[in-house]
Amino acid sequence: MNFFRLLRKATQPGDRWLMALSALLLIGYAGFGAGQRGTLVTIHRDNQPLNRLALAEDSSLLVAGRLGSVTVEVKGGRARLLEYDSPRMIGTRTGWIEKAGEIAVCVPCGILIQIQGEEANPTSSKLNSHGLDGIAR
């Protein structure tokens, strides 16, 4: 007797719904737990916490960096850095970040933003969505 026939005989319809729901929850945990959406973005200047913005509310904040102003923009549950004067514009080129642990940084400005939330797998780079612990470069 195959597994599904045994399952059908051994359970009531209500049981099967409950099992399907549990299975979906498990799949959800395994598939999306590694990159859960955050709830806050924290802003650091020279490694000191400066401010925090809720991702639930669209907003923007002008921060004085070492090389000039940097804007932290929150929109649609995501955040990004916009630099006005940075040699490589790496923070700006990082684009939107939204998952817990993701980081955008302007090293010469000394400004770092990080998404906070339940971190199943904290990441500093979008490449880390492979579930890696670090990227050599």
Next chain:
Amino acid sequence: MRGPSRQKRRNLVGSILLGALLYAAFFTGGQGLQNKKRTTTRLLMGTLVSITTWGVEEEQERQGVAAAFAEMARIDALMSRHQPQSPVAQINAAPVGSPFSVSPELVGLLREAWKIQTLSQGAFDPGLGQLIERWGFSGDKPPTLPPTKAAMATWLATFQPGEGIVLEEGSAGEESRIYLTNPATGLDLGGIAKGYAIDRAIFKLKEFGITNALVNAGGDLRGIGHKGEAPWRVGIQHPREKARLVAESQWPNRPDTDVAMVTSGDYERFFIHDNKRYHHILDPKSGYPAQTGLLSVSVQANSATEADGWSTAFFVLGEKQSRKLLPKLTGVEVLFVRQDGSHWKSVNFLGKWLGKP
């Protein structure tokens, strides 16, 4: 009698299946809490530094990681060419021939640099500070033009590879002193100091009883221990496409694992001028960016100091010379990514090639 018994059996099997599912859900969640992986990130040494720990109590982790970051900041203050008060900056600022007292720690790192310089026959050189200044790779703004031919000719005519830095060893109880003898020489430990800072961070973490950790300073890493049932997994970035990997390295899943990996490539700091790529890894013999047919070199070693120094040296030496040298270096493994996208890795290099770039 038959009906109720069958029903009971069905209910029993159903209950077991439900129980197994609920247990699996509970167990998966519970494991995440007990064996938590934590990552803390700071801006240090002009780059993003992150320390990841596994299975450590929160307070122990907080203290150990703070001590490790403080140690890295201390090394930066000691070795940086850009911090005016650092001994290295002061040696460079002093007139030629003026001795400057230095700590045994700085002497020790300079000796490490000289060792790699000797073994690599000058491919690695801690005296390139003046050359790096001419190229402008260490400034806040990246350069857009190479130095003039006249500036390079002057430097080449004056610089003497392997000379120009003099160490006067202090006898017992006395400080050692360093001075420069050549105006074209500038002390620069940038090719080795970041690795040393990583090693010191690991040392500090161990002092706090943290035995499962990964320190990542701008892509240069050292990992100790493991993550319980899983090993540390590190990707190696594609030299031309930031969003891709060329290799994935899984480190042994053991408590005594200790692996350092540092990559040098022509893609981190560079500019394009007249359709030519000028990168920051300079060949001490020509004064120009090393052109040896490589895009990147990843080195694994017992310490990040060694891995840091050898990744630069191998990039400058090129694959052929480096492979000749490799058997003489204990515990040093390498992955070369060539300009045509092919690769070569030493037998014991921990990593799986993911495909041609």
